[in-house]
Every structure is written in structure tokens, then in C-alpha cells.
Amino acid sequence: MAAYTSTHNVCLVYDDVVCESNPTRLLKLYYQATFMKDLLSLKRFQFTFCLCNRDDYVIDWELTWFTLNFSLVYDASFRAHYASRHYTFKFKLFLDELPLLEKLKITRPDLYIDLLTCRLCHDRKEDLIHLILCTKCHTGIHQILQTYQNHLFSKLREAEKLADMDPTPMLRKLSSLSCWTISSSNWSSYALIQGCLPKAFIDLFVDLSIPRQSAMKVVAAIYNNFVQKLRTRIWNSRTYDKCKWKNVMNFTLKLKTTLRPSNLPATSYVPFSSLPPLTHLVTSRDSGTDWIKNSMI
Numbered sequence: 499m500a501a502y503t504s505t506h507n508v509c510l511v512y513d514d515v516v517c518e519s520n521p522t523r524l525l526k527l528y529y530q531a532t533f534m535k536d537l538l539s540l541k542r543f544q545f546t547f548c549l550c551n552r553d554d555y556v557i558d559w560e561l562t563w564f565t566l567n568f569s570l571v572y573d574a575s576f577r578a579h580y581a582s583r584h585y586t587f588k589f590k591l592f593l594d595e596l597p598l599l600e601k602l603k604i605t606r607p608d609l610y611i612d613l614l615t616c617r618l619c620h621d622r623k624e625d626l627i628h629l630i631l632c633t634k635c636h637t638g639i640h641q642i643l644q645t646y647q648n649h650l651f652s653k654l655r656e657a658e659k660l661a662d663m664d665p666t667p668m669l670r671k672l673s674s675l676s677c678w679t680i681s682s683s684n685w686s687s688y689a690l691i692q693g694c695l696p697k698a699f700i701d702l703f704v705d706l707s708i709p710r711q712s713a714m715k716v717v718a719a720i721y722n723n724f725v726q727k728l729r730t731r732i733w734n735s736r737t738y739d740k741c742k743w744k745n746v747m748n749f750t751l752k753l754k755t756t757l758r759p760s761n762l763p764a765t766s767y768v769p770f771s772s773l774p775p776l777t778h779l780v781t782s783r784d785s786g787t788d789w790i791k792n793s794m795i
């Protein structure tokens with residue numbers, strides 16, 4: 499790295515902070531920071547600001563991006579075709595772009611009327627939060643979340659054996675994290691499922707002298723296993739039920755692929771309506787120069 503940066507004889511300093519001696523890297527970092535700012539300013543990511551002051555759930559963005567880009571190894575039993583479906587599902591889950599009814603009502607209000615509720619419980623409007631909280635999915639999600647936790651437990655035990663330490667405090671710390679309890683007011687469980695992963699997972703391994711890079715691989719593999727189960731056990735069965743309903747309603751592919759009529763009325767649905775107001779948090783980050791400065795430190 500020293501040899502790489504020493505080829506540039508400039509050193510950019512902003513407000514006494516040495517930014518980067520390599521202008522190419524500096525520009526790359528700057529654009530990454532602005533893209534990140536744009537992403538987090540989307541309404542669907544405002545829940546992340548609710549997690550900032552939590553002791554037990556601080557999002558580790560490096561781990562989050564690493565896990566999103568992490569590919570499952572495929573072989574004869576897990577073909578490339580399934581791997582690509584898995585990858586697509588994982589990104590749609592992260593970006594809250596799964597074709598849930600509340601999304602479809604926005605894109606095709608001519609086909610999905612505003613009154614439509616979740617096809618499983620027939621009780622609530624179906625968005626990502628509801629998919630996690632739906633009474634018909636709750637047991638299944640709880641089970642796969644338990645498996646997620648068990649996988650982390652077993653990997654921590656292995657690391658503790660290597661480090662020759664008592665595993666009890668680490669395991670207690672992991673199981674006490676708020677993210678394992680799903681509820682409508684618990685944004686850490688939402689973040690965990692959606693893919694914004696916590697720093698605490700990595701810290702537990704690093705405390706046991708496991709290198710950060712190895713810990714990220716372990717956590718990424720465990721999260722990807724969870725997503726695979728979420729897709730096959732929860733999402734696919736939900737989609738199967740929805741398809742049965744669509745057949746009853748005579749929804750054909752031809753109908754779905756026809757052009758959306760223009761001048762459709764706007765939907766009354768307000769996404770993330772249960773989120774607390776975040777104006778004070780958002781305005782405190784409005785200063786562009788502070789953001790750029792902070793992202794460089």
C-alpha cells in the first residue's frame with residue numbers, strides 16, 4: 499500500500515484531517531460516501547437511524563456489504579440456477595423490493611385494489627414488516643431465526659475451544675441481543691432479517707482472537723443459510739398461496755403483462771407507518787460538508 503500511495507506526491511487535507519494521498523482512492527471514497535448517503539436517505543432505510551443509539555445493535559456496514567456480495571458455493575445439489583435466485587431474493591429483501599401486495603398496489607393499482615390484505619391471515623396489509631409479523635408465518639420465522647442463532651452458537655463454541663476459554667459469557671451475550679425477539683417495535687430484529695447485520699456478531703469472534711476477515715466469512719455464510727431458508731420455507735409457501743388466489747381471481751400472465759393504464763389514482767398506503775418521526779435525526783445529518791468529513795475519518 500505504501501508503494502502504491504507514494505507514487506502520488508499530493509496529500510489532501512481537509513480541516514486538519516489528512517484525507518488520502520491517492521486522489522483516485524479519495525474520489526472513490528467520496529462517491530461511495532455520497533451513494534451511501536443517498537441510500538440511507540430513502541424512507542425504507544430510515545429504520546437504521548432508530549438503531550444508532552442502541553448498545554446491542556450497531557450496523558456493521560462492511561459486514562453487511564460483504565454478506566450481500568457473498569455467494570453460496572453451488573454444486574450438483576445446489577445449482578447455479580438456484581444460486582442466482584438466492585442472490586436476487588437476498589437483494590430484494592435488503593432493498594425492500596420483494597413483490598409484496600403493498601408494492602404491487604403501487605405498480606399495478608388496476609390489478610391490486612387497495613382493500614387487499616395479506617392472503618395468509620386476511621387481516622393486515624402485506625408489506626415486509628407484516629411478512630415477518632404475520633401470525634401465519636410467525637412460527638416458521640421463529641424456527642429459522644432459532645437455527646440462525648444455533649449456527650452462531652456452534653461456531654462460537656468452536657472458536658472458544660481453540661482459544662481455550664469458558665464459552666458461557668460469550669453465549670450469554672449473544673443470546674441476550676434484542677434482535678432475536680421479533681416485535682412490531684423492535685427494529686433490530688427487522689434489521690437482522692433484512693440483512694443489516696450487527697457489529698456485535700463480529701466482535702464476539704474477534705474477542706476470541708479470530709481474524710475479522712474469517713469472522714465475516716462465518717457470519718456471512720450463516721446469514722446466507724438463513725436467507726435460503728426464508729426463501730424456501732416462508733416466501734415460497736406464501737407465493738404458492740398467493741398463486742392459488744390469483745388463479746381463483748383469474749389473474750393471467752397476459753393480464754399482468756398488459757400495460758399499466760395511465761391516470762390511476764394514487765394508493766393510500768403509507769409504508770413504514772409505524773416508524774417514529776425521524777426529522778430531528780435526519781436534519782442533524784443535513785450538512786453536506788460534515789457528512790463528507792466524517793466519512794473520510
Ligand SMILES: [Zn+2]
Pocket residue numbers: 616617618619620621622628632633634
Ligand atoms: Zn398475514
